[in-house]
Amino acid sequence: MGDPKKIFVLTGAGVSAESGLGTFRDRGGIWARFDPMRLATPEAYAADPDTVLDFYDHRRRGVVAAEPNAAHVALVRAETRLAARGGHLFLCTQNVDDLHERAGSRTVVHMHGELLKARCTACGAVTPWRDDLNRTSACPACGTVGRMRPDVVWFGEMPMQLDTIEDALAAADLFVAVGTSGAVYPAAGYVRQARALNIPTCEINLEPSDNAEAFDDARYGPASTALPRFLADLGL
Numbered sequence: 001m002g003d004p005k006k007i008f009v010l011t012g013a014g015v016s017a018e019s020g021l022g023t024f025r026d027r028g029g030i031w032a033r034f035d036p037m038r039l040a041t042p043e044a045y046a047a048d049p050d051t052v053l054d055f056y057d058h059r060r061r062g063v064v065a066a067e068p069n070a071a072h073v074a075l076v077r078a079e080t081r082l083a084a085r086g087g088h089l090f091l092c093t094q095n096v097d098d099l100h101e102r103a104g105s106r107t108v109v110h111m112h113g114e115l116l117k118a119r120c121t122a123c124g125a126v127t128p129w130r131d132d133l134n135r136t137s138a139c140p141a142c143g144t145v146g147r148m149r150p151d152v153v154w155f156g157e158m159p160m161q162l163d164t165i166e167d168a169l170a171a172a173d174l175f176v177a178v179g180t181s182g183a184v185y186p187a188a189g190y191v192r193q194a195r196a197l198n199i200p201t202c203e204i205n206l207e208p209s210d211n212a213e214a215f216d217d218a219r220y221g222p223a224s225t226a227l228p229r230f231l232a233d234l235g236l
């Protein structure tokens, strides 16, 4: 892996698993217990906003009660050490929790949005999710009632900041995926884009992901130990 200067890190639900937040596709995962088509699509929200808002409020409360784990902390340390070498760690997460930020990561690109933010579907304003957000809530920006939704990306919607992500991927000299099953695009395609650009790739996961064969290197085990070890091997 040499001495990388620009590391692109893609994280998924597995990086927050040891903080007590559920993953989606593991046994007993969120989508094994809840139907994404009834809770994570624009149509579901239009049909039954109360149920959708309750589902995301329940997940939000879980995030608020959770704490970052050693995997989140290792990324903060690596970000700082890489910057000291004149390098840059680009952190792109599929997660909607704020554990990377609470661990101290300074720039986090949330391609699937953020659970702790609400968006008004009337004016588009994004504001912090308040505890009492429900179908009768008024937008703090425009005052419109009943148009507030979680600022997360639902199935069938476009992920966020894709241009920024693609630019960072093209400039990277190492691509690392941590705690993601490689089941959802475009994130699942990034390892192949990296390979096409001759960028070395490594997967850090509890077990081989759907994309395992696309990676040059892999470290299997819990992210809280496998990720710090991997970064330490890079002097980070």
Ligand code: APR
Binding pocket: 011, 012, 013, 014, 015, 017, 018, 023, 024, 025, 026, 029, 094, 095, 112, 178, 179, 180, 181, 182, 183, 184, 204, 205, 206, 207, 208, 209, 221, 222, 223, 224
């Ligand atoms: N350490 C490392 N990896 C882990 C751990 C752990 N402690 N626990 C679970 N994993 C791995 C699992 O083996 C699995 O490969 O994390 C991965 C989690 O995969 P998913 O549950 O599919 O989560 P993710 O890949 O982030 O899902 C992508 O799907 O529904 C959408 O928007 C949702 O962002 C999410 C996207």
